[in-house]
Amino acid sequence: MRLSVKPSLFAELRRRNVLRAGAFYIAATWALAQGIAQLGPAAGLPDWTTRWFLVAAVVGFPFWIAFAWFYEFTPEGLKRESDVEPRESITRHTGRKLDFAIIGVLAVAVVLLVTDRFVLHHGVNEDAAIPAAEHSIAVLPFVDMSAQKDEEYMSDGLAEELLNLLAKIPALQVTSRTSAFAFKGKAVGVADIARQLNVAHILEGSVRKAGNKLRITAQLIDTRSDTHLWSETYDRTLDDILAVQDEIAGAVVAQLRIALLDAAPKSRKADPKAYGLFLQARDAARKGSAQDHERAIALYEESLMADPTYAPALVGIAGERLAQANKALRPIDESYQLARAALDKALAIDPDLVAAHTAMSRICSDYDNDMTAAIRHVERALALEPTNVAAIAAASDLADSINRLGLATQLNEYALARDPVSPSRHGALGFDYARSGRLDEAIARYREALQLAPGRVGTHYNISEILLRQGKADEALAELQQEPEENYQLIGKAMALHSLGKHAESDAALAELVGKYEKDDAYNLAYVSAWRGNVDRAFEWLDKAVEYHDTGLVEIPSEPLMENLHGDPRWVAFLRKLGKAPEQLAKIEFKVTLPQAEGGTASGLTHR
Helix, strand or coil: CCCCCCCCCHHHHCCCCCHHHHHHHHHHHHHHHHHHHHCCCCCCCCCHHHHHHHHHHHHHHHHHHHHHHEEEEEECCEEEEHHHHHHHHHCCHHHHHHHHHHHHHHHHHHHHHHHHHHHHHHCCCCHCCCCCCCCCEEECCCEEECCCCCCCHHHHHHHHHHHHHHCCCCCCEEECCHHHHCCCCCCCCCHHHHHCCCCCCCEEEEEEEEECEEEEEEEEECCCCCCEEEEEEEEEEHHHHHHHHHHHHHHHHHHCCCCCCCCCCCCCCHHHHHHHHHHHHHHHHHHHHHHHHHHHHHHHHHHHHHHCHHHHHHHHHHHHHHHHHHCCCCCCCHEEEEHHHHHHHHHHCHHHHHHHHHHHHHHHHHHCCCCHHHHHHHHHHHHHCCCCCHHHHHHHHHHHHHHCHHHHHHHHHHHHHHHHCCHHHHHHHHHHHHHHHHHHHHHHHHHHHHHHHCCCCCCHHHHHHHHHHHHHHHHHHHCCCCCCCCCHHHHHHHHHHCCCHHHHHHHHHHHHHHHCCCCCCHHHHHHHHHHHCCCCHHHHHHHHHCCCCCCHHHHHHCCHHHHHHHCEEEEEEEHHHHHCCCCHHHCCCEEEEEEECCCCCCEEEEEE
């Protein structure tokens, strides 16, 4: 009698392809997790998606193994393994298929891994591969711990003022507010925030306000080792809030062992009531509606009633007036005159107020067309605070307006390094690339701006304009469907439809644009007419743009959509009338000195 030998468990697992099925499951999970991690942000998936996918995969693994043990694929379909006759089993054939499937999935996973390491992180965002500077920090918005959760203006304001205070230290690389506050309310860990902002330290904290009493906590984290370097709790009154800011800034300087050439910067002295109203006004201004701008102005004025010498409130009023002009909420002449009056007062109180010089440079360039005066204000602002991102951005705008595109690009690239998740900085760099003919790079910057701020006004139009220049009028028209602002839609349609030969529809879009936005968009109507080949009409609109004080004229020296006018003798004559002819711009000297990264030397950029 012959004895049958019962196969071992391992041999049976192999025969039933359970081991191969397990290997396939693990490989497929790895590949899918990488795909979700890389494509999730572009699809708007939350940060925790990959983590919970892996949790679900772990939970499902035992069920997958059990399925592979009890069931077998046969020519007739899926059957329980116990119901399959040995001579009918095709497990070897199925095993070979699984081998090929495993190899294929692993190949996909390897490609995704290589793409993530050497393309996405290196090619698109090279800064992410640069180690964070030792003396680099981001100040996150402090948490409002008040009982009613209605003191957010105070907690946000305190964090922003700390950021501004630390930013005055040239040896310290401080991430700009836009990027530091971009993570507010999001479930993103400190380590991830530090990686995205490329900083070595994070300052975070909380504010609890009850009546006149404050409890402020602050902690400094070394993100490379995930260790707390310092923490402190302050129980004070509102009268002491500026002193607390100075103490926290001093503690950061001490902990990071920053050698200061001058005394540590101190908070601007102010009446506590005036300071509180100033923080409320700034919070209202950022909400952006017409009513919010009016409320912000009223709160700034209340702040000045409490302390007539508080110059930042005057700068705040000027900023709101300029915002009203930009949004066509108030006539341009009135808005700019009111803004200038506020800034004149602010500079009379404090001639070294950087924000006042930066805002005044915009009035000088956009409204007065006095580039020399505008440059003088920006140079003064940068001399006072060389790494102030707002001042650097203003300098870049000026460089664009005098057709120094190389300088403008350098400045915006520097600003983006300090403000890496700012839609405005990505958009500004996209503008520079577009004007320099780097069209694909410009679109990439604009797409990044939209990923950070999907509803950003004007950005879809900017992309459509580039597509139009590339001869892709149909794609430009499709892009305009996503533009939220009506006047930008009409500007783009009037040009794209003309390029597609749909002249009646183009005429209709142009007529609607003129009927609704003539005084606001005279400059835009000039380049629309130029694109459509109506040169005489384009010059008529340029004259109207001068009459209406259209601030778009500041961009005319490098405007690519005006090319059809360049051969007309009226073109240079018009530029000369504005002081923007090539020979006039060539005489303007503009000197900008930017500090290099830690360990480097200052870089002087003098352009004439």
